[in-house]
Amino acid sequence: MNGSGGLIPLDEAQARLFALARPKPPVEIALVQACGHVLAQPLLATRNQPAADLSAMDGYAVSADDMPGPWTLIGESAAGRPFRRAVKRGDAVRISTGAIVPAGADTIVVQEDIRVDGTTVVLTGDGPATPGAHIRRAGHDFADGALLAPAGTCVDARVIALAAMAGHGTLSVHAPVRVVILSTGDELVAPGTPLPSPAHIPASNGVMLSAMLHRLPVDMNMPALLADRLDGIAAALADHRDADIIVTTGGASVGDHDLIQPALLESGGSVDFWRIAMRPGKPVMVGRLGNAIVLGLPGNPVSAYVTALLLLLPLVRTFAGYQEVLPHIRQAAASVPFSANGARQDFMRARLTDSGLVPVSSQDSGALSSLLAADALVIRAAHQPETLAGEPLDYIALG
Numbered sequence: 001m002n003g004s005g006g007l008i009p010l011d012e013a014q015a016r017l018f019a020l021a022r023p024k025p026p027v028e029i030a031l032v033q034a035c036g037h038v039l040a041q042p043l044l045a046t047r048n049q050p051a052a053d054l055s056a057m058d059g060y061a062v063s064a065d066d067m068p069g070p071w072t073l074i075g076e077s078a079a080g081r082p083f084r085r086a087v088k089r090g091d092a093v094r095i096s097t098g099a100i101v102p103a104g105a106d107t108i109v110v111q112e113d114i115r116v117d118g119t120t121v122v123l124t125g126d127g128p129a130t131p132g133a134h135i136r137r138a139g140h141d142f143a144d145g146a147l148l149a150p151a152g153t154c155v156d157a158r159v160i161a162l163a164a165m166a167g168h169g170t171l172s173v174h175a176p177v178r179v180v181i182l183s184t185g186d187e188l189v190a191p192g193t194p195l196p197s198p199a200h201i202p203a204s205n206g207v208m209l210s211a212m213l214h215r216l217p218v219d220m221n222m223p224a225l226l227a228d229r230l231d232g233i234a235a236a237l238a239d240h241r242d243a244d245i246i247v248t249t250g251g252a253s254v255g256d257h258d259l260i261q262p263a264l265l266e267s268g269g270s271v272d273f274w275r276i277a278m279r280p281g282k283p284v285m286v287g288r289l290g291n292a293i294v295l296g297l298p299g300n301p302v303s304a305y306v307t308a309l310l311l312l313l314p315l316v317r318t319f320a321g322y323q324e325v326l327p328h329i330r331q332a333a334a335s336v337p338f339s340a341n342g343a344r345q346d347f348m349r350a351r352l353t354d355s356g357l358v359p360v361s362s363q364d365s366g367a368l369s370s371l372l373a374a375d376a377l378v379i380r381a382a383h384q385p386e387t388l389a390g391e392p393l394d395y396i397a398l399g
Helices: 010-018 157-165 205-213 230-239 260-266 301-320 369-373
Strands: 026-030 059-062 071-077 091-095 107-110 114-117 120-123 147-149 170-174 177-183 218-221 245-249 270-274 285-289 292-297 329-333 345-353 356-359 376-380 392-397
Touching: 010 270, 010 285, 010 301, 059 071, 147 157, 157 170, 177 205, 177 230, 177 301, 205 218, 205 245, 205 301, 230 260, 245 301, 260 270, 260 285, 260 292, 292 301, 301 345, 301 369, 329 356, 345 369, 345 392, 356 376, 356 392
Parallel strands: 071 091, 177 218, 177 245, 245 292
Antiparallel strands: 026 170, 059 091, 059 107, 071 120, 114 120, 270 285, 285 292, 329 392, 345 356, 345 376, 376 392
16 A cells, blocks of 8 residues: 555556556457457468469550560450460460469550450550569568567557468457456446436446447456445455456545445455545555456546546556557647646646647536547646646547
C-alpha cells in the first residue's frame, strides 16, 4: 500500500501496475480470429510471392527480340490456367493480369497497343519501352523464409492478408487476456430494467468497460451486479482468482459502503496501492488475488472511463504483448485560456475545433454526457501554470 496513505503520481501508478503483468503464452489461432492479437513469433514466408513471373497487365506475351512484330497468336495464359508450351520467335500468347508468363517470353505488350486479325497480332501503338515490361518477377513481393513481421506486431487486416499469401492458415499470437468485470452498488440496476425508485440508477460502467475492451484480445466475463455486501463481494472476487484481471467499479474508496479493499483482504488478496494524484479518478486501487491483478476503478462513470483508458486498457495490452500500451499523446493549440492546475494531474474533457482545444462546459465526474460532448482529454500536469490561447496543449483523442 502507499506508505503514507497519500496520493502517488499517475506515471508511478502505471509503472507499478504494468510491472505486475507478463505477456500471455503463445497460442495458434485461425487467421479469421487473429485480428487485434499480437504476434508471439515472427511471421516468416513459407513460399515465394509471386511463385513465378506474372503479367502485370492484360496483353500479349512476346520475346523482346521480336519487336515490333507482327506475331502469330498461339494460345492464352490466364490466371490459374498457364500456357504450357514455350514461346518461340514470332509467337505471341494472349495473357491476363496475374497469369504466368510463358517460357521464352520476356515482355508484355499491353492490349491497347495491339490489333488482332485472326491469328495475326499487329502492333498499333508505341509498345513497351524496354524488355521485361509489365512483368512481376518471381519473389518480387517476398521470398521463401523472409521475415514479414516481427514478434510484437499487432495483427490487423494487412498482417492477416500477408500471412495468408505467405502460406499460413494460423498465426502464433499471445493468448487472450481473461478479464472479469464486477460492478458493485446497491443503487445499480441492469441497463434497460425499470428503476424501482429514484434512488436507483442504470449500471452503465460494466457495459462501457466491455465496449472499451472489445477491440482487444480478451476473454471477458461480466457476472451479475453485486450488492454492497462484504461477504458477497469477497466471494465474487475469490470465484475469479484465476483470471488475469479482475476490474471492479465502485466501492474503491474508504467510505462506509466502499467495500472493495476489505473484500479483497477478506478473500485472501493484498492491496499494492490506492489513490492516484489524478482528476478524475483519484480512488483507484490495485491489488493481487491468486493469479489475478485486481484493479478497482471509481464508480463515477467519467472517472471509470478515464482510469480505464489510462490503466485498464494499457494493462490488457501489456498482457497481450503490445509494444506500445499507453494512449498516443497529441498536441494542439489552446483556443481559449486554460487556468493554472492544482496538485493533481488533470484530464479535462475538451473539443478540438478549427481554432484549437476548448474545454466542455461540465467537468463533473458524474456528467456522462460530457464524454460524448468531448473528443479529447487535455492533459494538465500537476501545478501547471495557466496556458494562454494559442499555446500548445497535450491531449488524448477520444472515440
